[in-house]
Amino acid sequence: MMKYLIGLTGGIGSGKTTVAKFIEAKGFAVYYSDIRAKEIVNDNSILKSEIINLLGDEAYDEEGSYNRKWVADKIFNDDTLLMKLNTLIHPAVKEDFEHWMNIQQSKFIFKETALLFELNLDKNCYKSVLVTADESIRIARVMERDHKTYSQVKDIIQKQMSEEEKAKRANYIIYNNGDLESLSMQTNVMLESLFKDL
Template identity: 60%
Template sequence: MTKIIGLTGGIGSGKTTVAKMIEQLGYAVYNSDTRAKNLVNESSALKQEIIQLLGEKAYDKNGLYDRRYVAEQVFSNKTLLQQLNAIIHPAVNQDFHQWVERENFDLVFKETALLFELKLNLQCYKSILVTADESIRIKRVMDRDHKTYREVEKIISNQMPERRKIKLADYIIENNTHLEHLQSQTEKTIRVIEKELSY
């Protein structure tokens, strides 16, 4: 039976960078965020549900999901955000399990921002949290996405507090310094997991 390792981290933590490092070590990584972006355009059933919730403007004139519009609607309305998650995440979860069957590996990694919020860690053998100081995360997102300090702060306030995630995670990778340090921590964590699974 395939063992699933959950990989998570708040916005700006560097979880996607860690996911790429894990792929370079030869493991299959499922990126929930990327698949969600694809599924909202590929699935007509999802599209109908999202339009029912948020209106026709949730999709642009070309029929593509309007991420900017949707973000404006949900990030100031937690109820609406929860309703949107309740539409998208079951579809992503189903897609993930189909992917696991196709990949047919002994060990796979599931990268998802909402691992603990959606209790997806309960489906995993172990979980890895990529973490960084909030001030560092905010600066990274401001530089990367050209958002204001307040905009990033608002996104972080909608995510589970870091201290709660730290208590729930099996492994912690800190990403406060340089890439070489992140790489060595990632490799060390994977070696520990491999060792556990070899018993």
Template identity: 60%
Template sequence: MPKIIGLTGGIGSGKSTVAKFIEEMGFPVYYSDVRAKEIVNDDELLKKGIIELLGAKAYDENGLYDRKYVAEIVFNDEELLQKLNGMIHPAVKYDFEKWVGNQTTEFVFKETALLFELKLNESCFKSVLVTADDNLRLKRVMDRDGKTYREVENVMNKQMPEKDKIKIADFVIFNNDGMDELQAETENVIRQIEKLNE
């Protein structure tokens, strides 16, 4: 079985870019957040549960998960959000385990925004955090998603503070500079992880 490396980072940190560099180095990456978006549409049992919890409007007229509608309902309702996550996370966990079973590399990477929040790092060989200066992250997300300062700040405030993540992570990649520096730092961290397994 391959060893699992957790890869995480807050919104606008550059986590997805680092994941692409890792794939270019020949390591498979499981994109938890992307898969979760697919599973809510593909898993009929999960779909049924979500409709029971949030009503038929959770899916649009084409039968697709209505993320905007769901986000509006659960964003300020902690109990409802926990119930929803309590359905989605086990489905993603099962999907991930199936995926790992099909991999043949020494390491696989599990990319997820909530690695530390959900304590998923406890089942990983090592964890890698991608982080950047808060103001830089804010600017990136505003530019990328066309969101307001306040909207991005609200999302950031709901995530675990970066300083707390830095304390827990085994490796930290600081993404304050350009692409070349980010790639070099990513490669350096991967080499360190490989050495641990020699």
């Protein structure tokens, strides 16, 4: 069976996971790259060793769990270190995704990932979907969710690819300013359009 890979992305606080849940509820297979990455850094013993070699023992806590906040603080202003860490994590996630995709029975496969365009993963996708929202709304969501300050969230957003650049590359754009009914309707329209394109 021919499978069509759809990339689903959005910046921090955009609500791309909410859209992914809507898609999943419709019966489509969704791979949550960001969630799987958080699991893989704990489950993959070879990857754990590589991360410790790169960052030091503090990359994992006393229980052996990935010390996410410590790592984030360490790499935030060090682009070289961030790139080295990504070259360890991304291949592991890619391998995990390919194994997952091979066992799916859906015609349409959705891959939710924050770095779809940054890593040029959209080149491997049939179509791409961007979930976006006003920056003020995104900042407020992340401040509430992650207990970060305004300036901390603003710094994260400024390090990500701009919404304008992402919008140029996306085939579909879903606006998520907080109205779940509108979000559900836009998701349905996007799915219907996908079927028409084939």
